[in-house]
Amino acid sequence: MNFKEFRLKELLKQIKKDSKVLNENEKVTILNKRYILKQLVGTGGLCDVYKADDIYDLHFNKESKIVAKIPNENLKSYKDIDSLLYSEYTFLKKLNHKNIVKVLDFGIDKKSNMPYIILEYIEGKLLKDIPFFEMSNKFKLNILKTLVSLVEYIHSNNIIHADINPSNIIIDKNNNLTLIDFGISKSINTQENIELDYTKVKAYNPKYCAPELLDNQLPSIQSDNFSVASICFEIFTTNCIEKANEKIILNNFEKIPFLLKKWFRDNLSYKKYDRTVNKSDIYNKIVKFFYFN
Structure with missing residues (x-):
């Protein structure tokens, strides 16, 4: 096992450990053992937006310029919550314009069953x-x-x-x-x-x-x-x-x-x-x- 493989394995171990602690407190800060939620940067009527780190960026010593969008309390009871976020993902994938935010990923966290989308982080x-x-x-x-x-x-x-x-x-x-x-x-x-x-x-x-x-x-x-x-x-x-x-x-x-x-x-x-x-x-x-x- 080379150093990079070892480092990635250690990161995944730490994330798994952190996930157990956080889930006991009913709080999600890691999505699918990949995206680590950091500070809250935006909130709306339906979702919250967090600056995030991608563990693959961390592995290669790159800065993650991404945000994760997850449902807030107002939307958690909505029955089509995953479909709603997937709808936003598909709309943004369809659009390619320099003045529209880029979408990077969609997923459903396996531990919490929480849907999310990953977007580019826009400074401003x-x-x-x-x-x-x-x-x-x-x-x-x-x-x-x-x-x-x-x-x-x-x-x-x-x-x-x-x-x-x-x-x-x-x-x-x-x-x-x-x-x-x-x-x-x-x-x-x-x-x-x-x-x-x-x-x-x-x-x-x-x-x-x-x-x-x-x-x-x-x-x-x-x-x-x-x-x-x-x-x-x-x-x-x-x-x-x-x-x-x-x-x-x-x-x-x-x-x-x-x-x-x-x-x-x-x-x-x-x-x-x-x-x-x-x-x-x-x-x-x-x-x-x-x-x-």
Whole structure:
């Protein structure tokens, strides 16, 4: 047995030993003797996200740049919990975009029967933690342009994200945007779905979701479009749509670039089918904005 084989064997022994102790306390910190959960880095309505180490990375003295997503207490009683996480895994495997988080693995822990997915770790800040009033117009327009491009790409793959909000967007040190958390996403072709009872699992962020979702309608292309417009309206005006009445919204349209006003009006409409996202149209308007300013 060479040194590497010996070291891997010792790591597995230690993990087995640790697993027994943790299981006695009904707490899982090691998944399938491979992924070691470290600090909690994110929590949502359905799942918790932990920075993690892969023992194979440790074996080869590599840094693990991964996170593990596991169900939280709100979801543990849900009967299709494994199907729900597997659904997110399959959606993310289908998508290949530089602004969408990469998924690496799916599994069900043999000791705890807990499903999990392993994702790349994205270094940065959540959009919700960045003061909008400090952003330059260029940065704001880049967020709009990127989100419009993203939803068009996601929808072209027959997927609806269903929960686009500033808590699910990471901005890195170079101001690049990454969309995360496809946990309640659905297929446009509902026959392919693992159906989630959206009325029981309150996973939406009411500040940014379309009004029809609060009336228990299913997510749609149009509800994703509303979420993008809602986020960008707040970025440009520092006013949240949820808390703004019609007068406040109209007054704050003065802060929206003129060429984009109609796009915002259409996509913030309570009439679902008024909403449309057109990447080339937005790109052209942004180019014109910089040309004339």
